[in-house]
Amino acid sequence: MTSGVDLGRPQAQTVGSDEDVVRVRQLVRTVAVAVKLSLVDQTKVVTAASELARNTLVYGGGGTVEVTAVDNGRKPGIKIVFADSGPGIVDLDLALTDGYTTGGGLGLGLSGARRLVDEFDIQTAPGQGTRITVIKWSR
Amino acid sequence: MERVPILKIGDILLVSIQLDMSDQTAVALQEDLAERIVATGCHGVIIDITALDIVDSFVGRMLSTIASISKVLDAETVVVGMRPAVAITLVELGLSLNGIRTALNVERGMELIAVDRVHDDQYEFEGGPDTEPLALP
Numbered sequence: 001m002t003s004g005v006d007l008g009r010p011q012a013q014t015v016g017s018d019e020d021v022v023r024v025r026q027l028v029r030t031v032a033v034a035v036k037l038s039l040v041d042q043t044k045v046v047t048a049a050s051e052l053a054r055n056t057l058v059y060g061g062g063g064t065v066e067v068t069a070v071d072n073g074r075k076p077g078i079k080i081v082f083a084d085s086g087p088g089i090v091d092l093d094l095a096l097t098d099g100y101t102t103g104g105g106l107g108l109g110l111s112g113a114r115r116l117v118d119e120f121d122i123q124t125a126p127g128q129g130t131r132i133t134v135i136k137w138s139r
Numbered sequence: 140m141e142r143v144p145i146l147k148i149g150d151i152l153l154v155s156i157q158l159d160m161s162d163q164t165a166v167a168l169q170e171d172l173a174e175r176i177v178a179t180g181c182h183g184v185i186i187d188i189t190a191l192d193i194v195d196s197f198v199g200r201m202l203s204t205i206a207s208i209s210k211v212l213d214a215e216t217v218v219v220g221m222r223p224a225v226a227i228t229l230v231e232l233g234l235s236l237n238g239i240r241t242a243l244n245v246e247r248g249m250e251l252i253a254v255d256r257v258h259d260d261q262y263e264f265e266g267g268p269d270t271e272p273l274a275l276p
Binding site for chain 2: 018019021022025026029039040042043044046047050051054098105106108109111112113115116
């Protein structure tokens with residue numbers, strides 16, 4: 001392993017600034033390479049992580065990202081958890097609609113990120129923060 | 140905050156993005172480019188993203204915005220060097236990069252801009268809509 005990342009444990013990164021979003025991308029790429037995702041899948045999961053980490057910062061007011069190498073017995077993968085204790089999402093269906101935004105962006109972050117990963121789970125409620133878990137499996 | 144350098148080559152501004160940009164750096168590039176277009180009077184902008192291993196919605200929007208700003212300032216923008224994996228991901232993300240011209244590499248991007256200028260010149264020479272209609276004998 002040349003990455004220097006201990007894959008046995010989750011790697012945590014706090015998200016409190018623009019630069020932290022860059023660090024999340026780099027961390028996710030390192031683990032995605034280590035679990036041998038294809039180049040296209042690496043690109044997809046890093047892009048999804050970039051969108052979701054930015055959401056954690058912009059809408060959640062900052063939070064943490066945890067990256068873990070996982071294995072389901074048949075294939076390895078990468079699991080990423082984005083957690084914030086911000087205002088939460090009031091209308092989840094609307095938030096997951098392409099083009100819907102409350103932040104002046106393109107409205108593709110959440111909906112686009114979901115398309116780029118294999119598993120997508122979101123726990124949120126008004127005032128309860130938001131916790132998004134995504135997994136990308138190696139093919 | 141890091142800044143992306145802008146090089147002037149003849150009538151073209153060349154931006155080769157070599158770092159993983161923070162959102163602030165991307166916004167600063169937009170502003171720097173607008174200023175350089177006006178200061179230099181360049182008619183073409185080439186943005187080389189060969190080194191970018193992802194383009195997310197923020198950078199995608201920045202590229203569209205740069206293309207729009209430069210158009211208003213009488214310059215054409217061509218984005219060159221997009222990696223195949225980035226193109227696949229962009230489409231799946233749902234980003235269409237409307238209004239952005241692309242070319243495979245810097246050389247083809249420069250050709251594209253040169254061809255455009257020739258067409259523009261011919262158009263002016265032959266008489267565009269702003270010129271007086273020819274008086275018939």
